[in-house]
Amino acid sequence: MNEPQPLFRALADPTRRDILLMLRGTDMTIAQVAENFDMTRAAVKKHLTVLSDGGLITVRAQGRERYNTLNPNAFAPIRDWLSFFDTFWDARLDDLKSAIEKDAQ
Amino acid sequence: MNEPQPLFRALADPTRRDILLMLRGTDMTIAQVAENFDMTRAAVKKHLTVLSDGGLITVRAQGRERYNTLNPNAFAPIRDWLSFFDTFWDARLDDLKSAIEKDAQ
DNA sequence: TTAATATGATACCATTTGGTATCTCGTCAA
DNA sequence: TTGACGAGATACCAAATGGTATCATATTAA
Numbered sequence: 289m290n291e292p293q294p295l296f297r298a299l300a301d302p303t304r305r306d307i308l309l310m311l312r313g314t315d316m317t318i319a320q321v322a323e324n325f326d327m328t329r330a331a332v333k334k335h336l337t338v339l340s341d342g343g344l345i346t347v348r349a350q351g352r353e354r355y356n357t358l359n360p361n362a363f364a365p366i367r368d369w370l371s372f373f374d375t376f377w378d379a380r381l382d383d384l385k386s387a388i389e390k391d392a393q
Numbered sequence: 394m395n396e397p398q399p400l401f402r403a404l405a406d407p408t409r410r411d412i413l414l415m416l417r418g419t420d421m422t423i424a425q426v427a428e429n430f431d432m433t434r435a436a437v438k439k440h441l442t443v444l445s446d447g448g449l450i451t452v453r454a455q456g457r458e459r460y461n462t463l464n465p466n467a468f469a470p471i472r473d474w475l476s477f478f479d480t481f482w483d484a485r486l487d488d489l490k491s492a493i494e495k496d497a498q
Numbered sequence: 499t500t501a502a503t504a505t506g507a508t509a510c511c512a513t514t515t516g517g518t519a520t521c522t523c524g525t526c527a528a
Numbered sequence: 529t530t531g532a533c534g535a536g537a538t539a540c541c542a543a544a545t546g547g548t549a550t551c552a553t554a555t556t557a558a
Contacts, residue, residue, distance in 0.1 A: 293407055296401075296404050296405050296410070297405050299401050299404075299405070300401050300402050300405035301545090301546080302398055303546090305401070305474070308478075309477060312477075312478060315459075317504075317505090318504075318505065319503090319504065319505085327503080327546090327548090328547075328548060328549085329504090329548070330506090330507090330547080330548070330549080331546070331547050331548075333505080333506080334545095334546075334547080335546085351504090351554095351555060351556075352503070352505065352554060352555040352556070353504060353505080353555095354504080354505070358478075358555095363475055363478065363486060364477075365469070366475070366476070367458070369410070370468055370471070370472070372418060373413075373463075373468065374415075375417070376417040376463070379528045406515090406516080407528075408516090422534075422535090423534075423535065424533095424534065424535085432516090432517070432518090432533085433517075433518060433519085433533080435517080435518070435519080435520095435535095435536090435537090436516070436517050436518075438535075438536080439515095439516075439517080440516085456525060456534090457524060457526070457533075457534050457535070457536070458525095458534065458535080459524040459534080459536095465512095
């Protein structure tokens with residue numbers, strides 16, 4: 289069913305959203321990500337795990353280092369979910385249009 | 394400023410996302426929303442408060458009832474945030490294009 | 499080989515979160 | 529006027545969450 293819950297959950301924390309922005313340009317190891325925050329490496333690692341569970345990043349091992357990479361298809365499920373509301377907005381606009389037309393008569 | 398945190402937080406709970414889907418077609422009172430869930434009205438009310446804090450719904454009083462309405466501009470901040478990654482994807486595609494061209498030489 | 503380094507894993511803690519129960523306050527109707 | 533009804537508010541509880549400290553493991557380098 290491709291549950292979007294882990295994705296929405298992952299995006300709910302500001303630190304995790306900052307990590308994602310940070311990973312736009314370059315892949316980073318856990319230590320590199322942790323340098324940018326005022327918290328322990330262990331805490332950052334937890335955030336990275338949540339991001340991975342949400343399908344937002346993938347991890348590539350290279351020797352003793354783990355490079356975290358932003359997933360190109362990361363936000364597709366969110367966009368899909370948001371699209372459930374598109375027809376609604378259209379209907380609202382139609383209602384408005386009808387009301388205006390009726391008003392003009 | 395326009396902090397997106399309350400919005401992301403509001404969307405992180407599956408019950409709240411279901412409420413939003415439910416409100417697409419019609420405005421509903423707290424009791425009406427609560428009918429659709431296996432939890433107390435008080436719990437539903439809490440969810441509605443979080444949704445309101447996130448700017449996702451507005452509440453209109455009518456007598457002793459409160460009608461909850463989906464906010465038309467609800468998802469704009471999320472779309473804005475997601476757009477921060479658009480240039481990144483473009484750059485990735487450019488990289489890919491360059492690599493292919495170099496490969497073709 | 500041995501020490502330093504990058505990460506994994508786990509136990510633990512305080513706070514937040516999602517939920518119930520309960521009481522109070524307006525508003526509507528008999 | 530007097531209940532009944534819809535909603536607000538608060539106290540309380542269990543579980544999830546974000547964080548630290550600490551120890552173990554694997555890899556690199558001297």
